[in-house]
Structures are given as C-alpha cells and as structure tokens.
Amino acid sequence: MGYNLTFGWSGKIGRITLGATRAEGGTRKKSYNIGGGTTLPFLESDPSSAAPLVALEICDDPEYWSPIVKNYCGNLVENVDTWAQTAERVYGADLIRLYLTSTRQRNFSDIASLGKTIESVLRSTVLPLIVEGSNEPRIDSEVFQMCGETAQGERILLGTAEADRYRSIAAAALAYNHSVIAQSPIDVNLAKQLNILLREIGLPRDHIVIDPYTGALGYGFEYSFSAMERIRFSALKGDADLSMPMISSAIDSLAIKEVREAEPSLQDSMAVQWEFYTGMAAAVAGAEIICVRHPKTVIMLKNAFESIRNGAGFQEVKQDGTQGA
Amino acid sequence: MALKALDIYKLLPKKNCKECGDPTCLTFAMKLAGGKADIDLCPYLENGAKSILGATTRPPIRLVKIGVGERSFAVGEEFVLYRHDKTFHHPPGILFKVSDTLTPEEICGATIRVRDEIFTRIGSDLRFNGIAIANTSGSPEVFARAVATVEENADLPLVLMTENTESLNAALVQVGSYQPLIHAATTENFREMCVVAKKHNCPMVIKAHGIDDLAALSKDCLSEGVKKIVMDVCPQSLGDYIATATAIRKLAITRAVPDLGYPVFLDAGCLCFQDAAIALGIVKYASVIVTPPLNQASSKAALTLRQNIYTDPQKPIQMNPGLYRVGTPGKNAPVLVTVNFSLTFFTLQGYLESSRVPCFMLIVDTEGLSVLTAVAAGKFNETLVRDSVKKFNVENEVSHKTLIIPGYAAPLSGRIEEATGWKVMVGPRDAAEIGEYLHEVWSKSTTVI
Numbered sequence: 001m002g003y004n005l006t007f008g009w010s011g012k013i014g015r016i017t018l019g020a021t022r023a024e025g026g027t028r029k030k031s032y033n034i035g036g037g038t039t040l041p042f043l044e045s046d047p048s049s050a051a052p053l054v055a056l057e058i059c060d061d062p063e064y065w066s067p068i069v070k071n072y073c074g075n076l077v078e079n080v081d082t083w084a085q086t087a088e089r090v091y092g093a094d095l096i097r098l099y100l101t102s103t104r105q106r107n108f109s110d111i112a113s114l115g116k117t118i119e120s121v122l123r124s125t126v127l128p129l130i131v132e133g134s135n136e137p138r139i140d141s142e143v144f145q146m147c148g149e150t151a152q153g154e155r156i157l158l159g160t161a162e163a164d165r166y167r168s169i170a171a172a173a174l175a176y177n178h179s180v181i182a183q184s185p186i187d188v189n190l191a192k193q194l195n196i197l198l199r200e201i202g203l204p205r206d207h208i209v210i211d212p213y214t215g216a217l218g219y220g221f222e223y224s225f226s227a228m229e230r231i232r233f234s235a236l237k238g239d240a241d242l243s244m245p246m247i248s249s250a251i252d253s254l255a256i257k258e259v260r261e262a263e264p265s266l267q268d269s270m271a272v273q274w275e276f277y278t279g280m281a282a283a284v285a286g287a288e289i290i291c292v293r294h295p296k297t298v299i300m301l302k303n304a305f306e307s308i309r310n311g312a313g314f315q316e317v318k319q320d321g322t323q324g325a
Numbered sequence: 326m327a328l329k330a331l332d333i334y335k336l337l338p339k340k341n342c343k344e345c346g347d348p349t350c351l352t353f354a355m356k357l358a359g360g361k362a363d364i365d366l367c368p369y370l371e372n373g374a375k376s377i378l379g380a381t382t383r384p385p386i387r388l389v390k391i392g393v394g395e396r397s398f399a400v401g402e403e404f405v406l407y408r409h410d411k412t413f414h415h416p417p418g419i420l421f422k423v424s425d426t427l428t429p430e431e432i433c434g435a436t437i438r439v440r441d442e443i444f445t446r447i448g449s450d451l452r453f454n455g456i457a458i459a460n461t462s463g464s465p466e467v468f469a470r471a472v473a474t475v476e477e478n479a480d481l482p483l484v485l486m487t488e489n490t491e492s493l494n495a496a497l498v499q500v501g502s503y504q505p506l507i508h509a510a511t512t513e514n515f516r517e518m519c520v521v522a523k524k525h526n527c528p529m530v531i532k533a534h535g536i537d538d539l540a541a542l543s544k545d546c547l548s549e550g551v552k553k554i555v556m557d558v559c560p561q562s563l564g565d566y567i568a569t570a571t572a573i574r575k576l577a578i579t580r581a582v583p584d585l586g587y588p589v590f591l592d593a594g595c596l597c598f599q600d601a602a603i604a605l606g607i608v609k610y611a612s613v614i615v616t617p618p619l620n621q622a623s624s625k626a627a628l629t630l631r632q633n634i635y636t637d638p639q640k641p642i643q644m645n646p647g648l649y650r651v652g653t654p655g656k657n658a659p660v661l662v663t664v665n666f667s668l669t670f671f672t673l674q675g676y677l678e679s680s681r682v683p684c685f686m687l688i689v690d691t692e693g694l695s696v697l698t699a700v701a702a703g704k705f706n707e708t709l710v711r712d713s714v715k716k717f718n719v720e721n722e723v724s725h726k727t728l729i730i731p732g733y734a735a736p737l738s739g740r741i742e743e744a745t746g747w748k749v750m751v752g753p754r755d756a757a758e759i760g761e762y763l764h765e766v767w768s769k770s771t772t773v774i
Binding site for chain 1: 407408409446562563564567568571572575597598600601604605607608609620621622623625626627629630632633634636638668671672675676678679697
C-alpha cells in the first residue's frame with residue numbers, strides 16, 4: 001500500500017503491568033503489559049503491540065448476579081474457586097474480575113472471609129486478577145486493606161476508585177504495589193480530574209487504569225464510546241494525565257430489556273451478541289481490557305481481536321455456528 | 326484549500342435563476358462553501374469555473390442514493406473522523422446477501438424478513454435496508470430469476486453482485502429503473518460496467534485492493550461518466566479493513582485525495598467473523614454493509630449499535646415529558662420524578678421493571694439534561710416539578726400525595742414540598758438501588774395503606 005496512515009501524534013499510552021509471575025514476585029503463570037499504543041487502536045504497525053484483554057466477571061455471592069449467567073453456568077456460580085478455574089481453563093479468559101459481592105449483604109462485617117476468598121481464588125487460577133472491593137464507604141478501608149494485603153506480590157488491579165471515594169483504595173494499592181481502576185461518569189475532564197487526585201496522593205501513573213464508565217448498548221453506549229475515543233485522542237496528543245490504558249465493562253448488558261425479555265431459547269445468544277458488539281466497539285474506541293459476564297462472549301471476542309491483529313482473513317476460519325439464516 | 330463563499334460567488338453566473346434549488350447565487354455559494362451542495366446543480370457554470378470549484382466545493386464524501394421509493398437510502402456526505410467532532414450523518418445501509426443458487430423459498434424468506442422486520446427502540450424504527458443478490462451460479466438466467474424473486478416480493482434497495490456484464494444486463498431488465506447498486510467494477514471490467522451503470526443511471530461499486538488502486542479506478546470511472554461511486558476496499562482481514570477505511574476517511578475529508586471521496590462498501594460475509602466485521606463496519610466508516618441474513622440476536626445488537634453510533638452527540642436524546650406507567654400501577658402506586666434525559670429514563674425504567682413494583686414515572690422537562698447537571702444548572706427545580714404535577718394530572722392518578730425524587734435532588738426536597746404541597750421522599754442516587762428502595766423504604770412508608 002502506498003499510503004502510510006500517520007496523524008502526527010507525539011503522545012503514547014502509558015504501560016501498566018497486570019499480574020506477577022514467580023520471577024516477578026507473584027504466583028501467576030503470566031503477567032500482562034498493556035498500553036504502549038501510539039496511534040488509534042488496531043492501527044499499530046508494531047506487531048508486538050498487545051491485543052485487548054478479555055476478562056470474565058465472577059463473584060463470591062451470586063444472589064443478585066444475572067439469572068442468565070446462573071442458568072448457563074449452573075452450580076458453578078456457587079463456588080467461586082471452580083468458577084475462576086473454569087473461566088481460565090474452559091472459557092479461555094485472559095483475566096478474572098472478582099466482585100466481592102458478599103460485602104453487599106446488610107451490615108457485612110466478616111472482613112477476614114474476604115481474605116480467604118481471594119487467597120483461594122488465587123490458588124484456583126494462574127491468571128492475573130482484578131478484584132472489586134466493597135460498595136460501601138463505611139467498610140472500604142478495611143476491605144481494600146484486606147484485598148491489598150492478601151494479594152501482596154500479585155500485582156492485582158483493584159476496583160473501583162471514584163472522585164469522592166478513592167483514598168482507601170489508593171492507600172491499599174500503594175502499600176502493596178497493586179494498580180487501581182479509576183472510574184468517572186462518561187466525561188473526559190472528570191476522568192482527568194480523578195487521575196490528578198490519585199497522582200497527588202502518590203499513586204504513580206503506571207498504576208492507574210481509566211474506567212470511563214460503559215453504558216449498555218442502546219442505553220447510552222454512544223456517550224461512553226465517544227468518551228473513550230476522546231480520552232485516547234487526548235493521550236495521543238500528549239496529555240499525560242489521560243494516557244493510561246482503559247477498561248470497559250458494560251455491566252448492565254445482561255439486565256437491559258432486550259436481553260432480559262428475550263425468549264428463553266434466545267436469551268443466551270442475545271446476551272452474548274449484546275456483550276460482543278459492545279466489546280468490539282469499545283475496543284475500537286480504545287479500551288484495552290474488555291469485561292464480560294457471559295462465558296460464551298469471552299472466546300468470541302478473543303478470536304475477533306486475534307483476527308484483527310494477526311490479519312487472519314477470509315472465510316477459511318469458520319465462525320462458531322451462532323450465525324445462520 | 327477550501328474557498329470562502331464570496332470567492333465562490335465571484336465565479337458563479339450571478340443570474341439568480343433558482344434552478345439549483347437555491348433562491349440566489351449567493352446562498353448557493355454559501356452552501357458550496359460549507360460542502361453542502363454539489364457544483365453540478367448549477368447549469369450555467371463555465372467550464373473554467375467548474376474545474377476550479379469542482380474539487381474544492383463538493384462535499385468531501387459524495388452523497389450516493391441507493392434504490393428508489395420509500396425504503397431508498399442515501400450514504401456519504403460525511404465530514405469527520407470522530408463522531409464527537411460533530412456527528413456522523415448517514416447511517417450505513419445493512420443489506421442481507423443471498424446467493425442466486427439458493428431456492429426461491431430461501432431468497433423469498435430473506436427478502437420478506439428485510440421487508441417486514443421492525444425493531445422499535447426509543448421511538449425509532451430500526452430496519453435492515455435491502456437485499457444483495459450474488460451471481461454465484463455465474464449464469465445470467467439464474468441471476469435474473471433470483472433478482473425477479475426478490476423484486477416480486479418487495480420494493481427494496483438492491484445490490485446486484487456480479488462482475489459479468491451479461492448477468493448484470495439480464496438482471497437490469499427486471500430492475501433497471503430502480504437504481505440498484507451494481508457490484509462491482511474492477512480494473513479489468515470497468516469500461517463495460519460504466520456503460521451499463523450510465524445506461525440505467527445506477528450507483529456503482531468499484532472494487533480494488535489498496536487505496537492507490539481505488540483512487541485510480543474511481544478517476545477512470547469518473548472520466549467514463551459515472552459519478553455515483555461506492556468503494557469496496559476488498560479487505561484481506563478485519564485489521565486491513567480498519568486501516569484502509571480509516572485512511573480513506575482521513576484522506577477524503579481533508580480533501581487530500583479527492584478521488585477517494587466516496588462512501589465505503591463492506592462485504593461482511595467475506596471475512597471470517599461476520600459479527601465482528603459488521604460491528605467494525607458500523608463504528609469505522611462503512612456506508613453499505615452486506616451480510617448473510619443475521620439471526621435475531623445479531624440483528625438487534627447490530628441495529629442498536631448503528632443507532633447509537635449515528636446519534637447526534639451534539640444533542641442529548643430527550644424523552645417527551647409526561648407521566649409514564651411501569652406495569653399497571655394502582656391508586657397507591659409510587660410516583661417517581663426524574664429528568665427527560667433518555668439515558669436516565671431508560672436506565673430507571675429498566676430497574677423499575679425488574680423491581681416488579683408497578684409505579685408512575687413523572688418525567689419533567691430538563692431539556693435532556695441528566696439529574697446531576699439539571700440540579701446543578703437549576704433546570705430541575707420546584708417550579709418545574711409543581712407545573713409538571715399539575716400539567717400531567719398526577720392528582721387524578723393516585724390517591725396519595727407523595728413524590729419520590731432522585732437522590733441527587735435531595736437539597737431541593739423542602740422547596741418541592743412547599744411548592745407542590747406534596748410530601749417528598751428522597752430516593753437513591755443510583756438507579757440500580759431503586760428496587761431495594763421501593764421494597765424497603767417505600768413499602769414501609771405511611772403513604773402505603
């Protein structure tokens with residue numbers, strides 16, 4: 001091709017490390033180094049640039065988890081260890097995102113149990129981990145301290161810091177050398193503001209992942225799509241406070257009307273396609289970690305990303321049969 | 326590079342003949358300067374002026390209309406690389422592709438799906454746009470028969486996919502006057518294809534791999550007299566598609582290579598991940614996408630993504646203010662006040678539906694602002710709530726006088742109570758917690774008898 005697509009950008013997406021192998025002081029079988037991009041997603045000429053990672057979201061108390069996932073996975077969801085193991089070995093996830101939903105029980109106080117959960121999940125999978133702590137400011141400090149301490153050396157990604165709630169999580173990340181998800185409500189300036197707050201209390205830029213908040217497809221996804229494009233664009237133009245890799249989780253995808261009210265026989269494929277189309281678009285907009293909840297979405301996204309990157313092409317690779325007249 | 330309106334005006338005939346559709350030459354000049362009109366609309370322009378204006382005034386990506394009648398659609402006339410730079414204007418047409426080797430029943434089935442299926446979201450009807458027929462058989466008779474089968478069942482925009490002019494002519498006997506999109510002219514056959522396209526005034530796809538070849542081919546076809554061009558970039562992979570489509574868009578909108586200023590065609594069925602190809606086509610600059618018929622799940626996801634990406638980011642989508650019902654609420658049902666930002670509305674509605682508590686949503690007009698912004702900007706205030714309660718006759722719908730307001734509007738609760746005379750309860754900040762709130766707080770409140 002006679003034309004080289006350049007935009008004259010000088011900025012670069014910062015690199016961040018997820019997980020730690022034995023050599024790096026942890027127990028993971030692999031660690032990921034994401035970021036490093038110098039142009040729009042999937043336009044890198046450097047073939048060593050990383051593909052977006054796909055994380056499967058699981059939880060330690062499935063009471064309020066999507067019934068679609070519960071139906072598909074059956075008893076698996078009752079045991080977070082085997083769930084994590086299956087995510088790695090059967091579903092093919094790159095990462096596990098563990099939500100400590102048990103902390104959402106009324107008056108939750110059994111902090112020690114969280115340590116045990118994280119420990120046993122770390123034993124059950126060799127993948128790097130994302131851990132979502134509490135939803136309740138009252139116990140934040142203890143919960144994040146426990147997450148940080150238990151996973152010491154493993155370089156986990158801790159979630160989720162927000163503008164009015166970031167100190168405990170940042171403290172735990174700093175003390176035990178983990179990274180932090182910084183979430184802001186679909187706005188490039190608010191994302192930047194939170195990153196500055198985190199920097200001011202000492203969290204280095206290479207320990208932050210931006211979560212611009214992803215609305216479900218059909219329910220505000222376009223705002224998230226543009227927020228991600230703008231963040232990536234600002235980073236490439238040289239704004240260091242926005243140059244962190246992004247994570248996208250369209251968390252409501254399985255709860256929206258089109259999926260929830262689909263006929264039972266169609267519910268799985270509706271859930272998967274909804275997550276898939278959202279994940280594809282988010283990756284093109286710049287997200288480097290795509291989180292999904294339906295196990296079947298994992299491999300579809302991974303195959304598609306791989307195919308975009310390695311240029312594998314025409315029809316000889318068959319799709320997994322979800323398509324048809 | 327772009328000329329100012331007055332510079333353009335100097336080159337126009339200044340007859341104010343109105344034949345271009347504009348009242349004066351000056352207004353036409355202003356449109357040309359904004360890339361909103363085509364210089365060919367002026368019948369009296371001298372050739373010298375035409376060549377000066379031609380390249381600089383037409384929209385950077387030409388508008389191409391496909392099909393005729395109610396379901397026809399236009400693509401192109403895009404100006405930006407990112408939707409947040411302004412907006413994307415013309416959503417890609419997505420057409421189901423059938424092979425002429427299928428049985429008439431199968432062809433008919435796909436056609437009827439495109440003709441009849443409507444998926445309604447946020448007040449808009451989402452549909453697929455037409456049928457592409459591929460001349461897999463290689464036979465002109467079989468192709469013509471398949472095209473006739475489609476045509477007998479629906480008046481839909483068509484893509485005729487054959488590089489064989491004999492097949493094409495056989496099909497155009499049936500549908501030549503409906504301006505189907507012809508696919509495709511290549512470096513080998515473009516002269517014959519241009520003759521056919523011109524004869525029937527059809528838009529035509531040109532097909533070449535690599536942007537240099539595409540630019541050269543579009544120039545050749547233009548000099549043969551074909552202006553309604555769409556470009557098939559023949560991607561060898563999904564990655565190749567993104568790179569090529571991005572390069573074309575950038576070179577076209579900056580007018581660096583005017584010969585690339587045409588809409589892009591994508592055959593999703595050629596690539597190994599059809600859904601991935603469609604998603605990429607929608608977010609990255611495809612204007613005509615053909616795909617084997619999609620199952621229901623892919624259909625809805627694809628149409629919704631297209632709707633999202635082609636929503637104008639300059640205006641928040643708004644709901645009509647009013648009193649909305651969730652389930653069949655009775656006289657004791659709770660009344661939840663919120664803003665008319667559609668994202669807020671649909672999020673809250675979703676959680677209310679899953680809470681299984683029948684209720685009313687009182688949507689007030691904050692001009693599409695979210696709760697947080699509307700409260701901060703003073704758009705959400707006690708007067709608005711009072712007027713809305715009156716205007717939408719909330720009193721006649723329920724037997725109590727209690728409103729639930731969003732958590733972020735808590736500072737206004739006192740003033741709303743005074744202005745309306747209704748009791749105000751403060752709901753959660755996060756819509757996700759509304760179910761729990763209704764079950765725990767509302768059900769125990771004194772309002773419920």
